[in-house]
Amino acid sequence: CNIYASMNVNRLHQLLKGVFKYHTLEWMVDFLEDIYDAEKTLGLIDERFFALPRFSDICQFGDKLTGVKQWTGSKYKDMLKVCLAALAPLLKGHPNHLKLLKSVTDFILIVGYHSHTETTLRYLQDALHSISRNIHLFLPYRHNQSISKIPKIHSLFDYVECIKEMGSPDNSDTEVSKAIHENLFKDGYRTSNKVGYILQMLRWETR
Numbered sequence: 732c733n734i735y736a737s738m739n740v741n742r743l744h745q746l747l748k749g750v751f752k753y754h755t756l757e758w759m760v761d762f763l764e765d766i767y768d769a770e771k772t773l774g775l776i777d778e779r780f781f782a783l784p785r786f787s788d789i790c791q792f793g794d795k796l797t798g799v800k801q802w803t804g805s806k807y808k809d810m811l812k813v814c815l816a817a818l819a820p821l822l823k824g825h826p827n828h829l830k831l832l833k834s835v836t837d838f839i840l841i842v843g844y845h846s847h848t849e850t851t852l853r854y855l856q857d858a859l860h861s862i863s864r865n866i867h868l869f870l871p872y873r874h875n876q877s878i879s880k881i882p883k884i885h886s887l888f889d890y891v892e893c894i895k896e897m898g899s900p901d902n903s904d905t906e907v908s909k910a911i912h913e914n915l916f917k918d919g920y921r922t923s924n925k926v927g928y929i930l931q932m933l934r935w936e937t938r
Contacts (some may be wrong), residue, residue: 739903760772766821767821
């Protein structure tokens with residue numbers, strides 16, 4: 732019995748928080764600070780997101796996107812939808828960096844499909860190959876000049892096989908339990924008087 736065969740990929744922590752937020756976006760900001768004045772870069776990014784036109788199912792981030800201290804999984808997904816359109820003008824003249832950003836967003840969005848076919852898995856492989864070809868561009872922003880030992884980057888290569896064996900990752904994504912945590916615990920605690928709150932939460936939940 733191989734217990735590791737029961738482990739599945741995690742889109743929320745591996746892709747949205749890991750590959751997208753803490754790696755790709757942070758590296759992209761570092762790269763933009765090399766192009767533009769470091770003090771102006773965050774302001775330029777805020778301006779680009781603020782300039783996005785209003786549209787159905789598109790989140791409006793306001794003019795202080797980079798000042799947000801705490802992000803939720805839904806906010807990561809909202810940013811993922813528009814980051815390519817927002818940052819593309821700032822990456823003018825740097826097509827390979829833009830390709831890398833596009834490949835990362837393509838990969839994460841396709842992984843989020845509720846069902847997959849051989850065609851969608853081929854799209855994932857194409858995006859993964861593009862990431863592999865261009866990720867070396869961010870080596871200068873790694874303190875050890877290496878990307879090979881980043882677990883969340885390495886996990887990208889497991890997604891296609893995991894989808895083939897276990898189905899769409901949204902069946903086991905921790906985002907589901909996060910949402911339940913919000914509804915079952917946080918909302919219940921807010922309705923209590925904060926004194927002896929456990930019994931009050933239980934009563935609230937059984938209503």
